[in-house]
Amino acid sequence: MNPxxxxxxxxxxxxxxxxxxxxxxxxxxxxxxxxxWLPAEPTGETLFDYRDHLREKNLGPTTIRWRTT
Numbered sequence: 695m696n697p698x699x700x701x702x703x704x705x706x707x708x709x710x711x712x713x714x715x716x717x718x719x720x721x722x723x724x725x726x727x728x729x730x731w732l733p734a735e736p737t738g739e740t741l742f743d744y745r746d747h748l749r750e751k752n753l754g755p756t757t758i759r760w761r762t763t
Contacts, residue, residue, distance in 0.1 A: 697736050698729050724761050 695703070705725060709718045731744060741762060748758045 698732060701725060701729060724763070727761065 702725075705722065709721060712718045712721060728744060731747060733740065733743075745758060745762050748761055753761070
């Protein structure tokens with residue numbers, strides 16, 4: 695199973711822990727943003743690379759922290 699499939703498969707388990715519908719929607723949206731960006735072969739640096747990608751978009755620190763959660 696590739697990383698994209700693994701994360702998509704795990705999403706329902708993660709979302710079950712969220713009580714609010716709006717929270718579930720927000721986590722799902724952010725995961726899909728990450729998956730759209732995700733390189734074909736992630737490395738141990740992938741999350742840091744994603745954070746740097748978000749910084750390059752001039753997003754604020756709070757938004758970057760949320761999107762990398």
